[in-house]
Amino acid sequence: MNASKVTVFPRREPPVILVVEDDVITRSLVSDELRSGGFKVLEAASTDDAVAVLDTMRVDLLFIAIRLPGAHNGLDLARLVRARAIPAKLILATGMEDEALGLPKDEDLGPFLRKPYQVSQVVELVSHSLNWSEPADK
């Protein structure tokens, strides 16, 4: 066999998801379901915690609640990710209407998920955004 023709597929690491949500029950529900879907999940309760993670490790997707306590909300965090050119997908969760968010029409931060949502919707949206399906042998 010609070794140059052998294709070696890299080991398929699960994508890393950072869930940013201050409500512990919602955060746990979403994170637990994402882990069941084969993702590696980190949980942050604030934008400060999220930034600490982003400063330390690679994250493939952030699922961010827009309404967060503290000086910076979820939109600020999403804009920071874009400003730093971090190659991560974004999904934002909000109970607010578009007008209330006050987003400029040309600002594309990522898809929005309206609260209240089903946890299964989060897993579907995350899987679709990352083109990920759980390995069959898992």
Added chain:
Amino acid sequence: MSTISTNPTPKPGTPVETVLVVEDEILIRHVIADYLRECGYRVFEAVNADEAVAMIETPEISIDIVFSDVQMPGSMDGFALARWIRANKKGIQVILTSGVERSADIAATLCEAGPLLEKPYEPQGVIERIRQLTANAGAGQMQARSDKT
């Protein structure tokens, strides 16, 4: 909002306990929570004692062991959380950890597992403490059964 998924059927030999890790430092919390998951435990996370109480009081979630830092922001520290659990949720075992040496004596009076786990700890040390706790709990249940006969 859908309910929390039920525990999957564990493989033989894997732990069946659910652990709640309470730690405000996200990177420390992630490392120990991830390690416990790798060891087969089902793990939930809380950033402070208030979140921990909310998790413990959620009917759909059954916590067996709380592994908590002592120094935390919020209305309660780890000691207060341990006292709350002792007063309200007797079935939950508590392991406390701290970088402050003088905390050890207080922890010894609050935790069935003995003195607190000093920071910095090795993740394996946490596993050993959990195993010790669950073994003691199992022995206690057997003793209670034999006392009834």
